[in-house]
Amino acid sequence: MKVVVVGCTHAGTSAVKTILNEHPNTEVTVFERNDNVSFLSCGIALYVGGVVKDPAGLFYSNPEELTEMGATVHMEHNVTNIDTVAKKVTVENMQTGEVFEESYDKLVNTTGSWPIVPPISGIESKNILLCKNYNQANEIIRQAKDKQKVVIVGGGYIGIELVEAFAESGKDVTLIDGLDRILNKYLDPEFTDILEHDLQERGIKLALNQTVNGFEANENGEVTKVVTSENSFETEMVIMCVGFRPNNELLKDKVDMLPNGAIIVDEYMRTSDKDIYAAGDSCAVHYNPNGGSAYIPLATNAVRMGTLVGKNIVEPSVKYRGTQSTSGLYLFGFNIGSTGVNVNSASHFGLDVRSVVVEDYYRPEFMPTNEKVLMKLVYEVGTNRIVGGQVMSKYDITQSANTLSLAVQNKMTIEDLAYVDFFFQPVFDRPWNYLNLLAQAAVEQERKIATGTEVTV
Structure with a gap:
């Protein structure tokens, strides 16, 4: 079997x-437009900020490794067309300009x-x-050396991490x-209010709820x-971090997609064309909180989906478990984790939810040191099914987001989470774990709502 990977x-x-x-x-042929593979873009801010000194550590594979495993790897080769009927791709060698065709059994x-x-x-x-790939990271570092005033456009994870690095x-x-809050997709106001205050205390200017006009x-x-809807800001450098779009022009009108162009795949990573598989940021994912499809471009989704492509390329064998869009962030001493929907995003996914917020210490107060944990649980009205959660502390409790x-x-x-068995050891937690x-x-x-002693809002 001949497999072409684009x-x-x-x-x-x-x-x-x-x-x-x-x-x-299997005969595997790879076409990649860049001169490198497997770059961890989530480490760009660490690289820019000097935390990561050697960028080689941000690559977990290379063309040589794939070649040694048996792949035929063509770097700096751009696929310009996919003929799904004839089952072949048209490729341009970006170094020489040569154009050729390659056939496939599976793509x-x-x-x-x-x-x-x-x-x-x-x-x-x-x-x-x-701010996406290795070459862009190097360009940011090069230009930032002699710049003092920097504007970041976009308050998601990448933007916020760059704010900290600079x-x-x-x-x-x-x-x-x-938007009116940073990290809007991941956290509710109880968390972002604290983080925004901390940023401003550090002298970082926040221009929220403002659109860039020019x-x-x-x-x-x-x-x-930079001229916004409300103000203007002098700068020597601007980094755009306003989001991502799927790169799917090659398969437009050839496989089923969401309105934003993300490819729809089944639980075995197959597209609507039985001989074409897809994975990663080019795809929609199965979103477990509401059981639907969503576009969530995260490295965690990509490596899992890519692995499942490999396991299912010959025959369907391992199903995709879906995603909760679980993520973690370290920001100026705060350890932050989130999963699923928040109250702000729940309605977008068609969910009717309630939530609770609790602040408590992560371990007994008789311990010589301690830290508070701010937590929020989001659950579906009627079923009490957990659909999201957020945690934040100066102590590293981010693994709780995985739980x-x-x-x-x-x-x-x-109820399941309220009484589930977690261990107790005073060094680590309390007799009742904070979750x-x-x-x-x-x-x-819910008991108070059912008995009429608490009014819902």
């Missing part, structure tokens, strides 16, 4: 390695995503950069976002000012 970052690398490990007689589309570039006046100015290196940082540049074409992720995936109720206490607060809230 694109080789997280999902593509995982697919190739799994195919060759489990089906070593793996792992073309990933690309940063959204809004059509804003002046966006073509110099020093307006994107602030820690002494830059004058402004964060602009069209960029002004000097006679050399270098950006000097809550399992609760969502396995359709656990607030038990959080769920017990939800159970008590």
